[in-house]
Amino acid sequence: MTGILENEFSTTEFAEMKLDNRFVLAPMTRVSADPDGCANELMADHYERYAKGGFGLLITEGTYLDKDASQGYANQPGIADVPQTEAWEPIVKRVHDAGAKIILQLMHAGAQMQYNRFTETPIGVSEQQPKGNPLGLYGDQENWYDVKPMDEHEFDQVMNAFVAAVKRAHEAGFDGVELHAANGYLLNEFLSTHFNDRKDQWGGGIEERAxxxxxxxxxxxxxxPDDFSIGIRLSQITITDSDYQLPEGEEGFEWLVKELKKAGVSFIHTTDNDVNRKSLKDGDRSLAQVVRDVGVPLIINGGITEDNYEELGEEYPDALMALAKKALANPDFVKRVKGNDEVKDLDFEMLQPVANIENELKWREQNAD
Ligand SMILES: Cc1cc2nc3c(=O)[nH]c(=O)nc-3n(C[C@H](O)[C@H](O)[C@H](O)COP(=O)(O)O)c2cc1C
Incomplete structure (x- = not known):
């Protein structure tokens, strides 16, 4: 057992980074930026808490990339211009000073847009809206907007916007970016046959959709530069559809992972309800197991706790482990497990009525022990 513990808590080389340990703060939307999309002091305190709490790597909340249709939520941070980029710099510095690395998650909301201060028309891969209802946790919105299917000009625009945002993330001092291709946002919609029924070069089999x-x-x-990490987050499920499966199943997913590796991705971050859920059609491996077997640097996510991290650490000896709900409940999760201290469960009241940092802090004040 001691060997495993040393492995999880000791320094590790991962993608282009040298990390203090294998624990990662998973990306969590906190809708706490200024209304103009600038990150702020409250967010700096928030991220610094996790760095001081022992997480080796933090992945930020989904951040929008342009002043068109990429913003998805009110008070979501952006990196769409110089002021927004500069607003991230003190956060990056405070996290670095506390000894952790930090990666920016880049997100285009696509059809899942709930609020956007530049447009009321989301762009998507088709007219298809997400299943279910918008998430109250991220602001009031009763129904999904009508979606405009992207034309060739918009494909170019989105590509350029992503690349420009990657460069700005580098300028702001981040250690890398994570392209958000999970959970039903635009990049995930390209892959999903629920959304993507295009008959042109962007639709069809997995080759076209990817x-x-x-x-x-x-x-x-x-x-x-080569030392800046370019990772990607992948899922089959979305925030409102926990059953979606790629029709190409395990074989198709494995193909995608191999192609991403060839394309030069620094890491793949899988997310599912549970790291080891055998969720792929016609397969007996989880998303994480496929990535591990192909041999791409891997971040696992989904249901990791104080009770299963050792077992998972053994099963995925080279992977990082990303935690969301357990981290939110215990920003010092890493210190706690290391010191054998009590680890709490997340009380969802902390995120009510909206999942912002202000409500979290109020909850913490009321529930201080
Ligand atoms: C409040 C909240 C906000 C989230 N926001 C994001 C996000 O911005 N980007 C993302 O990829 N996943 C987001 N997620 C999903 C988490 O990163 C994670 O995949 C999910 O909670 C499962 O991991 P867990 O079992 O450790 O909580 C969010 C989850 C929560 C609870």
């Missing part, structure tokens, strides 16, 4: 993402990884890779 084309934009593979082009994006290559373009992003060549736009910044």
């Amino acid at each position: 084309k934009f993402i593979l082009m994006l990884v290559k373009a992003a890779r060549s736009s910044v």
